Amino acid sequence: MEETVASLALAVHEKLELKKNRLSPLPGNDSGKRICVVTGVHGDELEGQYVVYLLNRRIQEHPEFLTGTVDLYPAVNPLGINTIQRGIPLFDLDMNRIFPGDTDGPMAEYYAHAVVEDMRGADIAIDIHASNIYLRELPQVRISEETAPALVPLAEQLNVDFVWIHAAATVLESTLAHSLNVIGTRCLVVEMGVGMRLTKSYGEQLVDGILNLMHTQGMWAGETKPPRKPIVSKDEVAFINADKAGIFIPSVEHNGIVKKGQELAVIADPLTGEVRQTLMAPADGLLFTLREYPVVYPGSLLARILTGGFQK
Numbered sequence: 001m002e003e004t005v006a007s008l009a010l011a012v013h014e015k016l017e018l019k020k021n022r023l024s025p026l027p028g029n030d031s032g033k034r035i036c037v038v039t040g041v042h043g044d045e046l047e048g049q050y051v052v053y054l055l056n057r058r059i060q061e062h063p064e065f066l067t068g069t070v071d072l073y074p075a076v077n078p079l080g081i082n083t084i085q086r087g088i089p090l091f092d093l094d095m096n097r098i099f100p101g102d103t104d105g106p107m108a109e110y111y112a113h114a115v116v117e118d119m120r121g122a123d124i125a126i127d128i129h130a131s132n133i134y135l136r137e138l139p140q141v142r143i144s145e146e147t148a149p150a151l152v153p154l155a156e157q158l159n160v161d162f163v164w165i166h167a168a169a170t171v172l173e174s175t176l177a178h179s180l181n182v183i184g185t186r187c188l189v190v191e192m193g194v195g196m197r198l199t200k201s202y203g204e205q206l207v208d209g210i211l212n213l214m215h216t217q218g219m220w221a222g223e224t225k226p227p228r229k230p231i232v233s234k235d236e237v238a239f240i241n242a243d244k245a246g247i248f249i250p251s252v253e254h255n256g257i258v259k260k261g262q263e264l265a266v267i268a269d270p271l272t273g274e275v276r277q278t279l280m281a282p283a284d285g286l287l288f289t290l291r292e293y294p295v296v297y298p299g300s301l302l303a304r305i306l307t308g309g310f311q312k
Contacts, residue, residue: 005073006114008107010090016079016111020118023059023070031218033068036125036185037210040073041096041176043080043087047193048128050203055210068219071122076115076176084196086132100179116179123217124154125187126210127177132195134293135301138255138286139192139202140164141230144172147181152232155188157216159209161255162231162288162306194292231286236308238283242267242300244276254290264303267296283307 005018024030037055039048052074059066075081077095079088087094091108101112119125131137141155141163148165155163172178180187190206193199212227214220242248246267252258258281267277279302281287289304296302 005118006111008111016107018073018076018078018111018115018118021056021072021074023056023063023066023072025066025068026063029064029067029221030069031067033217033219034071034122035068035210035214035217035219036071036073036119036122037128038073038076038119038125038176039128040075040077040081041127042094042129043077043083043085043089044133044195045086045130046081046196046198047130047203048190049074050198050200051128051206051210054203054207058207058211062222065220065222067221068123068214068217070214070219071119073115096176097174099174099176100182115176116183119180119185120183122185123219124213125177125180125185126158126190127180127187128190128192128206130193130195130197131191131289131292134195134291136194136199136254136290136292137191138162138288139190139205140288142166142189142191144178145234147186150186151181151188154186154213156230156232157209157213157227158188158190158230159205159212159225159227160190160192160230161228162233162286164237164306165232165234167235231306233306233308236306238285238305238307239301240264240279240282240303240305242277242296242298242302245297246270246276248291248294248296248300248302250290252287252290254287256287258285258287258305260284265291279303281305 008016100116102109139160177187192202212224215224250265262281264279285305285307291302
């Protein structure tokens, strides 16, 4: 059932509207549990659109298996999506920096408050993000240290490649995930793919994981695929940045184990035909981030390698 969570009048007869689709169990099948699947907080991150579409179809094909309520929010920042902008265009704001919002605050904060309040009380929320247009990310869950004990067991059911436990940062306190975790709605942040694109294989991988998580939590009675066993790691990550400007040409495929000293890429000068920099892996590990956009400058992030701290 489609619902309008919030609707605010804008100039020129426009509206800022938050819509969701609620999928409810058949009579007699309801466990009383609820999951929220959220995407589009950043308007240039579209990978989650495909996930919500697939999940919608998978559930609607077998409504008899649904034993919990599923709330789908495919476009939390619809103005950003419509104008291909990361933030809320009329307000020049990154939406994921104004949560939990304020019911008495400016329009954008009022809207953010409505988002949080509508998800309040859910058993689990999954906040799906993509990378920007410059980088491609393997499907992963990012969790802050303080929430790791509660969230890692859930993340391990999501069929992602790894779980990155990162140190707390003040900026995280204004995100949707932090705001939901504070009020008792366990929220997992998924990062995958690349900005402004759909990576079908990643979307299908995550949908299998969401259904598996729902199964373990008593919200889905259908068969599910066994999830991959993700690497769970803290901040044992090597960042590889450019020293020179030029065209980035990778020598390796994304999603693979690399060895220390292995060539990862070159930075080339098209004008002279010169290789300006050859980039080598600083350590053994999993290449989970790789540059997608080829033009680089000194300091540009090119890759990230998970180098250690594997917890089985």
